[in-house]
Amino acid sequence: MASPAATLALLLLPLLASLVFAAAQSGQSPPPPQGSSTNTSDAAALHAVFKQWGLEDGNLPQGYHPCGKLVWNVTGFRNITFIPEELFNLTALVSLDLSNNNLSGPITPNIANLTKLEIWWMFDNNIDGEVPEFIADFTNLKDLRIYGMKLRGPIPNKFSNMTNLTYLMIGDLDGDNFPFDFIGDWANLSVLDLRSNNLTGPIKQVLQDNRRVQHLDVTYNPLLNGSLSNNFAGGSEEISLLNCLDMKECNQTVTNPVPFAVNCGGKEYTSDLLQTVFHDDSTDLRSAGFHIDSSNSWVVSHVGADPFSNSIGIVNTTKNISGTDMHDLYRTARTSTGSLWYYVVGLTSGRYTVQLFFAEIVIENESGRRLFNIDIQGRTFKTDFNIFEEARGFNKATNITLVENVTTSVLKIHLYWNGRGTCCIPRNGTYGPLISAIRVFPYTEAQGSPPPVRHTSRRDEKRRGVVAGIAALSIAAAVIFSSVVYLWWKWISLVKHPKA
Ligand SMILES: *[C@@H]1O[C@H](CO)[C@@H](O)[C@H](O)[C@H]1NC(C)=O
Ligand SMILES: *[C@@H]1O[C@H](CO)[C@@H](O)[C@H](O)[C@H]1NC(C)=O
Ligand SMILES: *[C@@H]1O[C@H](CO)[C@@H](O)[C@H](O)[C@H]1NC(C)=O
Ligand SMILES: *[C@@H]1O[C@H](CO)[C@@H](O)[C@H](O)[C@H]1NC(C)=O
Ligand SMILES: *[C@@H]1O[C@H](CO)[C@@H](O)[C@H](O)[C@H]1NC(C)=O
Ligand SMILES: *[C@@H]1O[C@H](CO)[C@@H](O)[C@H](O)[C@H]1NC(C)=O
Ligand SMILES: *[C@@H]1O[C@H](CO)[C@@H](O)[C@H](O)[C@H]1NC(C)=O
Ligand SMILES: *[C@@H]1O[C@H](CO)[C@@H](O)[C@H](O)[C@H]1NC(C)=O
Ligand SMILES: *[C@@H]1O[C@H](CO)[C@@H](O)[C@H](O)[C@H]1NC(C)=O
Ligand SMILES: *[C@@H]1O[C@H](CO)[C@@H](O)[C@H](O)[C@H]1NC(C)=O
Ligand SMILES: *[C@@H]1O[C@H](CO)[C@@H](O)[C@H](O)[C@H]1NC(C)=O
Ligand SMILES: *[C@@H]1O[C@H](CO)[C@@H](O)[C@H](O)[C@H]1NC(C)=O
Numbered sequence: 001m002a003s004p005a006a007t008l009a010l011l012l013l014p015l016l017a018s019l020v021f022a023a024a025q026s027g028q029s030p031p032p033p034q035g036s037s038t039n040t041s042d043a044a045a046l047h048a049v050f051k052q053w054g055l056e057d058g059n060l061p062q063g064y065h066p067c068g069k070l071v072w073n074v075t076g077f078r079n080i081t082f083i084p085e086e087l088f089n090l091t092a093l094v095s096l097d098l099s100n101n102n103l104s105g106p107i108t109p110n111i112a113n114l115t116k117l118e119i120w121w122m123f124d125n126n127i128d129g130e131v132p133e134f135i136a137d138f139t140n141l142k143d144l145r146i147y148g149m150k151l152r153g154p155i156p157n158k159f160s161n162m163t164n165l166t167y168l169m170i171g172d173l174d175g176d177n178f179p180f181d182f183i184g185d186w187a188n189l190s191v192l193d194l195r196s197n198n199l200t201g202p203i204k205q206v207l208q209d210n211r212r213v214q215h216l217d218v219t220y221n222p223l224l225n226g227s228l229s230n231n232f233a234g235g236s237e238e239i240s241l242l243n244c245l246d247m248k249e250c251n252q253t254v255t256n257p258v259p260f261a262v263n264c265g266g267k268e269y270t271s272d273l274l275q276t277v278f279h280d281d282s283t284d285l286r287s288a289g290f291h292i293d294s295s296n297s298w299v300v301s302h303v304g305a306d307p308f309s310n311s312i313g314i315v316n317t318t319k320n321i322s323g324t325d326m327h328d329l330y331r332t333a334r335t336s337t338g339s340l341w342y343y344v345v346g347l348t349s350g351r352y353t354v355q356l357f358f359a360e361i362v363i364e365n366e367s368g369r370r371l372f373n374i375d376i377q378g379r380t381f382k383t384d385f386n387i388f389e390e391a392r393g394f395n396k397a398t399n400i401t402l403v404e405n406v407t408t409s410v411l412k413i414h415l416y417w418n419g420r421g422t423c424c425i426p427r428n429g430t431y432g433p434l435i436s437a438i439r440v441f442p443y444t445e446a447q448g449s450p451p452p453v454r455h456t457s458r459r460d461e462k463r464r465g466v467v468a469g470i471a472a473l474s475i476a477a478a479v480i481f482s483s484v485v486y487l488w489w490k491w492i493s494l495v496k497h498p499k500a
Helices: 040-052 085-089 109-113 133-137 157-161 205-209 235-243 387-391 463-480 487-496
Strands: 008-013 018-022 069-073 093-097 104-106 119-121 126-130 143-146 150-152 167-170 191-193 215-217 260-264 269-271 276-281 288-293 298-303 314-316 332-335 339-345 350-359 370-376 379-385 397-406 410-421 437-442
Touching: 040 085, 085 109, 109 133, 133 157, 260 298, 260 332, 260 339, 276 288, 276 437, 339 437, 350 387, 350 410, 370 397, 379 410, 387 397, 397 410
Parallel strands: 008 093, 093 119, 104 126, 119 143, 126 150, 143 167, 167 191, 191 215, 260 276
Antiparallel strands: 008 018, 018 069, 260 437, 269 276, 288 298, 298 339, 314 332, 339 410, 350 397, 350 437, 370 379, 370 410
16 A cells, blocks of 8 residues: 555654654655655544644645655644554554653554554653563564653563664563563664663673664663673673672772872873872773773773763863863863762772862863762762862863772772753763862871872782672672662653753
8 A cells, every 4th residue: 555655754742842744755765756645545544643632734735745744833732642543544654753641551552553663752651561562563663762651571572573673762661570582683773771671680692792782771770680891701700700799708908009090081191290100091981881900909980871972981182271280181081971980999998088180171161061979988079060160161170189988998989960960062962970080099187298109010910809899899880770860860851851
């Protein structure tokens, strides 16, 4: 029955108060003959659908041009509570956005009629019941987003058949015991978001192997175990790392020479003035990952939160930084749209001065506000910290200093986005923590005096266990037991209201 006119896209965007209704079929088939029009039964079905949704149907042309694109502007908030039967007659529909409505009850099996769907969004409704298996028959699906509802799992294994998937976002499923068998050989997959699904068991290897995935998020699945990084040696070592998750089992007799310092996002940097070597921290952590520096006993770990911005993780500038002579310390910085952890391992018990160095090198003026929180040893030290404000300007150095007691041999620094500030100035994904460098040295009453010169770096195989254990801990913290529970919702609201 496929007349060329029969490719339709139906997008309901109630919050934007507009309805996009496009009949474009670009490229793939030859242009339809001049004057052809929508299949009359499709047109009738559309009329019926719009009428029942209370849309003015006076605007619907009798036979609009199939290759044109028609935007219906709907006045007022659309609060869709049901899907008219006629929608299921539109078997050529390719794009359906039912997100942000008041649909309830189970997903109707009639949607199985819409076998041509390529994009289907249905997040944020009151829909319950199970994730239907028929979705797997939509083998053209490229973009499926189902979350923020009351659905139960499991995700059917048959989903592995949807080989064209590029975006898959399934979240907030109830139930238990979800194996990863639904993950297929999805050559085009770019975003895989499986937040808050009560996923259990080890993370399937395919997740780690898939090089094409730009964004992978399995946070808020507390029963999940395993790791997401290639840094792991794997095998029995991995198991012993996981056994070390409880810090008490880690070797605490190891000592990390102080002063300890890291040039976040940058290459090794030596400051003669401070008599400190800032370790190299230039490893690309992708959208979630960690790096272990076993010779210097520290770990960095990050998990991003925004799949639609190509957030880089490391930012740099060639400009001079005012208020310091150590330009290269501030010219690179590590950043994250979610959370960033630094763990300094093997500190002997005692009081330490912790110094955090910042310069805002991305947001040039006050129209953008980067706000993030800083926790040290699990306690919030700064809320909605704003580098630009603290330093009083762009490309200006600032530092904050605190004294911390270390008793468990590990110093834990956590910087994270708290859901506030601007998201997209000067470009998408410009939010979340940014840090230039960290320095830790023993606290002395006379704070002005330079700390002792550190010993030359020595390799100590025995330290590996400690550091690797913390890596397991950090990855668990970062990827699995994320502490910023409401970040997901903040993220959703940011996507929905980009100006929030
Ligand atoms: C939908 O299709 C059925 C048959 O498949 C037909 O009987 C019915 O009239 C159609 N409804 C509309 C509104 O086109
Ligand atoms: C719908 O509104 C947009 C801007 O809000 C406007 O550009 C467009 O022309 C309108 N379309 C119709 C069909 O009224
Ligand atoms: C949408 O409709 C539901 C059910 O009719 C109602 O409870 C809810 O208040 C409505 N929401 C808005 C924003 O109008
Ligand atoms: C399409 O949905 C209607 C109900 O709306 C159903 O009667 C019909 O059998 C379905 N057609 C197909 C091909 O699944
Ligand atoms: C995937 O998409 C291509 C074109 O985008 C299409 O030709 C192919 O049939 C699709 N694959 C499946 C399994 O449907
Ligand atoms: C995928 O589709 C094929 C053919 O349609 C079917 O034989 C196979 O069982 C499906 N795979 C799963 C996991 O259901
Ligand atoms: C998650 O799974 C566990 C067991 O695997 C189960 O006991 C629990 O009820 C599940 N939680 C939800 C919210 O379904
Ligand atoms: C802990 O490290 C120290 C010093 O490297 C070493 O002598 C000791 O054997 C280690 N203990 C364990 C249980 O590995
Ligand atoms: C600075 O960032 C740009 C863009 O991300 C990158 O291409 C370049 O290699 C970086 N330069 C240095 C010195 O890291
Ligand atoms: C830290 O900032 C203070 C000003 O607040 C400055 O005097 C000091 O030199 C800075 N320390 C370093 C190591 O840059
Ligand atoms: C750290 O320990 C000292 C004594 O050793 C104590 O006076 C101080 O209050 C402690 N500081 C914190 C932040 O717990
Ligand atoms: C920025 O994000 C908005 C919506 O989130 C999107 O429409 C726009 O294309 C994005 N811009 C870029 C350059 O990615």
